[in-house]
Amino acid sequence: MSSSIPSHATVNSTATTNFKSRILPFHFPVLKSFRSTLLSTNALSNSRFRKSAHQYDAQSTTNTLSKSQNRTSDSVYSLPSTVDLLALCEEGKVIDVLEYIGQGAKVDYGVFTALLNSCCNLKLLEAGRRVDGLLKGTKFRGDLELNNRLIEMYSNCGCMKDARKVFDKMANKDTSSWNLMIKGYGDNGEGDNGLALFEQMKNAGLQPNSETFLVVLAACAMAEAVKEGVFYFKIMANEYGINPEIEHYLGVVDVLGKSGHLIEAEEFIEKMPINPTAKIWDALRNYARLHGNMELEDRAEELMFSLDPSTTSTTIKPSLPPRRKQSSTNMLEEKDRVREFRCAMPYKEEGEGRLKGLNGQMREAGYVPDTRYVLHDIDEEAKQQALQYHSERLAIAYGLISTPARTTLRIIKNLRICGDCHNAIKIMSKIVGRELIVRDNKRFHHFKDGKCSCGDYW
Numbered sequence: 001m002s003s004s005i006p007s008h009a010t011v012n013s014t015a016t017t018n019f020k021s022r023i024l025p026f027h028f029p030v031l032k033s034f035r036s037t038l039l040s041t042n043a044l045s046n047s048r049f050r051k052s053a054h055q056y057d058a059q060s061t062t063n064t065l066s067k068s069q070n071r072t073s074d075s076v077y078s079l080p081s082t083v084d085l086l087a088l089c090e091e092g093k094v095i096d097v098l099e100y101i102g103q104g105a106k107v108d109y110g111v112f113t114a115l116l117n118s119c120c121n122l123k124l125l126e127a128g129r130r131v132d133g134l135l136k137g138t139k140f141r142g143d144l145e146l147n148n149r150l151i152e153m154y155s156n157c158g159c160m161k162d163a164r165k166v167f168d169k170m171a172n173k174d175t176s177s178w179n180l181m182i183k184g185y186g187d188n189g190e191g192d193n194g195l196a197l198f199e200q201m202k203n204a205g206l207q208p209n210s211e212t213f214l215v216v217l218a219a220c221a222m223a224e225a226v227k228e229g230v231f232y233f234k235i236m237a238n239e240y241g242i243n244p245e246i247e248h249y250l251g252v253v254d255v256l257g258k259s260g261h262l263i264e265a266e267e268f269i270e271k272m273p274i275n276p277t278a279k280i281w282d283a284l285r286n287y288a289r290l291h292g293n294m295e296l297e298d299r300a301e302e303l304m305f306s307l308d309p310s311t312t313s314t315t316i317k318p319s320l321p322p323r324r325k326q327s328s329t330n331m332l333e334e335k336d337r338v339r340e341f342r343c344a345m346p347y348k349e350e351g352e353g354r355l356k357g358l359n360g361q362m363r364e365a366g367y368v369p370d371t372r373y374v375l376h377d378i379d380e381e382a383k384q385q386a387l388q389y390h391s392e393r394l395a396i397a398y399g400l401i402s403t404p405a406r407t408t409l410r411i412i413k414n415l416r417i418c419g420d421c422h423n424a425i426k427i428m429s430k431i432v433g434r435e436l437i438v439r440d441n442k443r444f445h446h447f448k449d450g451k452c453s454c455g456d457y458w
Contacts, residue, residue, distance in 0.1 A: 083100050089117070179215055226261060230252070249280065278304045
């Protein structure tokens with residue numbers, strides 16, 4: 001299976017080529033040693049570099065590298081003093097920045113902020129952990145904002161245990177700290193933990209704000225805690241003097257709709273003191289579709305269209321999944337690298353064999369392919385074959401053969417996961433005995449023991 005190479009690996013390859021052209025005639029053993037080092041994703045320390053240079057008597061090699069640094073500004077071996085770490089962070093070259101820091105490049109508050117933002121946005125968990133480790137050895141380790149960024153980074157990467165460790169160790173917390181933790185729990189399917197944390201926040205005497213109630217309502221929806229959701233919505237204005245905004249009303253619709261209280265949700269919308277938006281009716285339409293109330297779905301769709309005629313182009317009937325406007329891409333994060341998989345890519349032989357074996361086990365466990373999610377005009381057998389090679393399944397199959405047993409696999413998907421893959425991965429998680437975390441373009445899905453944290457709604 002082919003895989004995409006991160007930007008930093010391309011830079012390393014360039015450095016290796018320059019290195020080879022300059023020293024091959026004189027230091028072939030050095031080339032072999034340094035080539036493997038250049039391709040490593042771990043940061044090099046100055047002491048390791050000096051040891052290698054001393055071992056091979058490669059003073060000329062060091063001089064050659066210094067000259068190459070001046071000519072190749074993108075090389076990971078540029079002098080740390082000349083590197084703009086902030087610019088590299090903005091370009092998403094997080095691994096390059098970590099390598100520079102390993103060589104002794106000075107890192108300040110702004111660089112730590114940019115690194116954590118990049119790791120958060122790009123879902124780079126392992127790189128984020130390295131930043132966390134670096135931060136602990138600096139004077140910034142107790143900084144409130146950086147610790148908040150750490151919480152957000154771990155939450156966005158689907159690792160709430162690490163986020164909670166950061167939260168619990170913080171000497172000082174502000175409202176944003178609590179909000180980020182509650183939001184992280186809700187986003188990762190742990191709504192009950194989010195609600196428990198909110199109770200702790202109230203008991204600590206902290207004043208929740210408007211954002212707090214948004215994330216609390218989201219946690220209620222995830223936990224299907226209807227009574228709690230309605231209660232928190234009421235006390236928001238009565239006890240804390242916070243006037244509900246349209247997003248809070250949408251949060252209550254989510255609480256009622258996800259739990260199947262469709263009539264109550266419709267009545268709540270009709271009694272709203274502000275005019276409902278197309279987004280409100282769209283939410284009700286989706287919940288009506290989920291729970292099979294076609295009459296309510298059609299009614300909500302008409303009201304949604306009357307408020308926003310452009311939504312007609314995205315309206316899809318229940319029997320069909322959303323059409324894909326772009327090719328599906330999945331990223332499987334391993335310890336020090338991210339591999340990319342596309343549904344049309346050829347897959348390595350052992351991975352394909354693992355996938356075929358899984359397909360057989362899944363059918364024995366009761367899996368039935370849902371060919372509605374194949375929109376091509378092909379016969380039924382071809383549709384079933386196409387479903388087997390959706391990119392998230394390829395990524396999981398490769399992860400199973402390339403990581404130790406019981407290791408959690410983390411998949412990042414650029415599109416919404418289809419219903420058939422969602423059902424398939426639930427069964428996979430039970431067969432292989434692993435937690436499979438899939439982040440699509442809407443939310444995290446934590447698959448474990450045949451269940452998903454989203455409660456089959458996303």
